[in-house]
Amino acid sequence: MPVKTTILLVDCNEDTLLSIKDGLESYDRSYEVDWVKDASECLNYVRQKKPDLFLINIMLPEMDGFTLMEKLKMTDAKNAAFIYMTAKYDYDMIKKVNMLTADDFIAHPINIPELILRIQKIIIWRCYRKRPKAKD
Template sequence: MAKKNILVVEDNHAILDVITLILESEAFTVDGLSKGADLINHVQNFSPDVIIMDIMLPDIDGRVLLKDLKSTPSTKHIPVLMISARYNATNYTLDGLSADDFMAKPFNIDELMDKIYVLLKK
């Protein structure tokens, strides 16, 4: 299997570092962003196979970014796993649009990896 790219959009640097370390240990190529500015251009340059994105970012609501991703023809196919400490699986949607999967923080590493592998099969 070819090496897969995963983009992590997370403003908490400790969480971003942990997720990056875990994914790199599983042989993924990982890129991280700490805010949502210019996400669409970044996605088009990095070509992620999966995006892990926090809802609460310092500059924009991750759900707005999700809406942008899913309404852009060149990025709408990319599976997105939303993560949040504030929201849960029943109240994280915006305008009826939901991500491909959701995980509450703090999360279990095994659960994170299971979700990523499922999303990669889509």
């Protein structure tokens, strides 16, 4: 039986949330996708569950995605992977995302096949990093 990968979507646009959730779950049944509409709901969610991966819109109403990630890094969810969603896809945004140690980012409108590839890359990389080191 495949291991479930829990993904938490954080976006204030319900249509975007449902579209991404449907796209991911229809592609791979091992993805368990939950969603919340703002930073407060996200912080409450992580008190109960620990997602493997966060997909966070940078532009949230009460707190931007960067600040949310900083807060999440101070919780038990600190070891989760982070992918940012952004409508502003330029050098300054890429630099900021990389400085904050997010695992990846993707531009709006979200292309589901591209998102799936990015998620798979992160899962593979994290599995590789967890492997025991070879002894000489």
